[in-house]
Amino acid sequence: xxxxxxxxCDETAAAVFTNNGKLxxxxxxxxxxxxxxxxxxxxxxxxxxxxxxxxAVVKEALHKARADMSAVEAxxxxxxxxxxxxxxxxxxxxxxxxxxxxARLIPVNHLEGHLHAPFVGSEPLYPFVGLVVSGxxxxxxxxxxxxxxxxxGSTRDDAAGEAFDKVGRILGISYPAGPRIDRIAKEGRHDxxxxxxxxxxxxxxxxSFSGLKTAVLYAVKNGALSTHSLADIAASFQEAVVDVLVxxxxxxxxxxxxxxxxxxxxxxxxxRLREKIQQEATSRGIEIVIPPLRLCTDNAAMIGYTAILxxxxxxxxxxxxxxxxxxxx
Numbered sequence: 001x002x003x004x005x006x007x008x009c010d011e012t013a014a015a016v017f018t019n020n021g022k023l024x025x026x027x028x029x030x031x032x033x034x035x036x037x038x039x040x041x042x043x044x045x046x047x048x049x050x051x052x053x054x055x056a057v058v059k060e061a062l063h064k065a066r067a068d069m070s071a072v073e074a075x076x077x078x079x080x081x082x083x084x085x086x087x088x089x090x091x092x093x094x095x096x097x098x099x100x101x102x103a104r105l106i107p108v109n110h111l112e113g114h115l116h117a118p119f120v121g122s123e124p125l126y127p128f129v130g131l132v133v134s135g136x137x138x139x140x141x142x143x144x145x146x147x148x149x150x151x152x153g154s155t156r157d158d159a160a161g162e163a164f165d166k167v168g169r170i171l172g173i174s175y176p177a178g179p180r181i182d183r184i185a186k187e188g189r190h191d192x193x194x195x196x197x198x199x200x201x202x203x204x205x206x207x208s209f210s211g212l213k214t215a216v217l218y219a220v221k222n223g224a225l226s227t228h229s230l231a232d233i234a235a236s237f238q239e240a241v242v243d244v245l246v247x248x249x250x251x252x253x254x255x256x257x258x259x260x261x262x263x264x265x266x267x268x269x270x271x272r273l274r275e276k277i278q279q280e281a282t283s284r285g286i287e288i289v290i291p292p293l294r295l296c297t298d299n300a301a302m303i304g305y306t307a308i309l310x311x312x313x314x315x316x317x318x319x320x321x322x323x324x325x326x327x328x329x
Contacts, residue, residue: 001067002074003103004304007054007090008082008110009136010035010046014058015300016065019073021308023121024065026294026301027057036175040165041135047085054093061300072103076307079107081136106307106316113302114264115143118291120305125289127258131249133273134265134297135161135178138207138245140252143262147315152252153205160241161267163209167216167237171230181234182270188231190239190272193219197244205252212240242273246280253286260287269296 077094168177
């Protein structure tokens with residue numbers, strides 16, 4: 001069996017797979033309630049919480065899989081990128097368990113996990129253009145095969161999910177603001193206010209959302225909440241983000257000649273993004289692959305699945321590299 005551990009940010013997660021890739025358990029413990037009072041993730045709080053709950057989360061994952069550590073032959077753990085303290089908790093725990101049990105230790109990149117999240121429980125479909133969009137990341141990749149990734153573009157400042165949270169604070173929407181803005185926006189008009197689409201018409205596949213956040217701030221300071229409903233402002237902001245994500249991703253697909261797109265990460269749960277990318281892609285004959293909602297946010301199932309793909313192909317990074325890093329894929 002393979003045990004997977006994920007602690008890159010504020011979710012404490014563990015999953016168990018059979019050697020042939022069948023998912024037996026997938027446990028995720030959220031910290032949203034702890035960070036809500038601060039309006040965002042506090043790294044020290046996240047790290048301490050991982051220390052407190054990780055042993056119990058692993059125990060629950062093993063119990064649900066009807067297994068114990070004696071049956072675990074490999075341990076996959078997220079090593080990058082993420083909050084350094086949070087990563088240290090996961091890698092230290094996994095390394096300790098591997099030394100005690102003799103299990104093989106497999107380092108996994110968090111973003112590689114997100115890219116493969118839609119395929120958990122099935123076979124990966126290569127090649128594809130992958131958009132990883134979350135609170136910490138907004139990046140486009142060309143994925144040719146397991147371990148073969150080309151970064152096409154990434155955010156130059158705020159990630160899309162980060163922009164949702166910051167705009168949420170401007171609008172008085174509690175953390176985590178992304179899902180709440182999505183719900184509120186369903187009652188509003190997407191074209192109520194005209195917000196900028198940053199970098200949409202540039203040749204680069206990079207993203208920038210800080211200017212859009214500032215545009216919302218100025219709109220509110222100039223009285224937008226007295227002339228428009230909260231739902232209209234939320235819907236107009238969300239539409240601007242979605243337009244940029246959709247158009248740049250479709251452009252990447254067209255320029256690379258790859259007619260399959262994977263959307264993953266926490267913002268992949270956004271209903272407007274899922275709806276619009278599907279509509280636009282269908283009209284162009286492009287296949288869209290998006291994980292179920294439970295696999296959009298951080299989880300250990302995607303980490304374990306990626307490790308299994310690495311084992312199958314023999315492309316395993318040295319286990320001596322199992323130390324946390326804040327670098328990207």
